[in-house]
Amino acid sequence: MKEKKSEKMIKKDESRSAFEKAGMENSDPRIIPVKLNRPAPEGNDIVYPDYPPEDQETWSLLFKRQRELLPGRACQEYLDGLVLMKFPENRIPYLGDVGEVLQRTTSWQVARVPGLLFEGDFFSRLARRVFPSTDYIRPRHELDYTPAPDLFHDIFGHTPMITNPAFADFYQKIGEASLNARGEDRRRLERIYWFTVEFGLIRTSQGMRIYGNGIISSFAETQHSLTDKVEKRSFNLEKIAEQDYDVWHMQQLLFVIDSFEQLEQGFYAWARKRGLLA
Numbered sequence: 001m002k003e004k005k006s007e008k009m010i011k012k013d014e015s016r017s018a019f020e021k022a023g024m025e026n027s028d029p030r031i032i033p034v035k036l037n038r039p040a041p042e043g044n045d046i047v048y049p050d051y052p053p054e055d056q057e058t059w060s061l062l063f064k065r066q067r068e069l070l071p072g073r074a075c076q077e078y079l080d081g082l083v084l085m086k087f088p089e090n091r092i093p094y095l096g097d098v099g100e101v102l103q104r105t106t107s108w109q110v111a112r113v114p115g116l117l118f119e120g121d122f123f124s125r126l127a128r129r130v131f132p133s134t135d136y137i138r139p140r141h142e143l144d145y146t147p148a149p150d151l152f153h154d155i156f157g158h159t160p161m162i163t164n165p166a167f168a169d170f171y172q173k174i175g176e177a178s179l180n181a182r183g184e185d186r187r188r189l190e191r192i193y194w195f196t197v198e199f200g201l202i203r204t205s206q207g208m209r210i211y212g213n214g215i216i217s218s219f220a221e222t223q224h225s226l227t228d229k230v231e232k233r234s235f236n237l238e239k240i241a242e243q244d245y246d247v248w249h250m251q252q253l254l255f256v257i258d259s260f261e262q263l264e265q266g267f268y269a270w271a272r273k274r275g276l277l278a
Helices: 003-016 018-025 054-071 075-087 095-106 121-129 153-164 165-180 184-198 219-225 260-273
Strands: 109-112 128-135 200-204 209-210 229-235 254-257
Touching: 003 095, 054 153, 054 219, 054 229, 075 153, 095 109, 095 128, 095 153, 095 165, 121 128, 121 165, 121 184, 128 153, 153 165, 165 260, 184 200, 184 254, 184 260, 254 260
Parallel strands: 109 128, 200 254, 229 254
Antiparallel strands: 200 209
């Protein structure tokens, strides 16, 4: 009986996401996924928080620093999206305004959520073309890198890429595929999300560029990701789906796409093969 219980516990641990495992190993509540017990407000139903001056200053510092750092590092699709978003320099953007831009460009919307969501709550919103965003900002001692999502990561990192039609469609397809995923396929989708949406690179005629939102929103990762310290492998969804990752440290392995059409079409073919999309 004791041996069978041990095997069961091992299988249960393997079924947990990387963030769930990290949450069990650390007391930081920001990286423990939460389940929503009520609908998340969307669009103009979102209330703008009464941010203290220090939070507004943190946004301004992060925004100006990343905006200066990203040219020549971020892909043109992200930089074009950043122009479309028209984020204010000295004030945290209102999520309702962010959602209006996404609605006009790619028919997406924004929802305000309390933190890192359980995968079911998160991916089901992506399937509806709704991006879940936090509305709190990181503390000053985590300016260069934070393991937890915050509004700078969500707003500055994610939303400019969602203005790109091919990426926006790929993003929705991940959400749709998750609705049909069971067992290990749930973990495979999580790994694909990590190595594309969060930590993806793209080859361009100007050289290697960043499109991953986790890199773009991090001062340290932006500088680290394009160096020789990082192993870069060509896009291969079968391998990405089996590649584990670490949420606590800067990434040592990244995957590189050739185009966003390759990303969208490649994922659709992979998901259809596994019966996750029709």
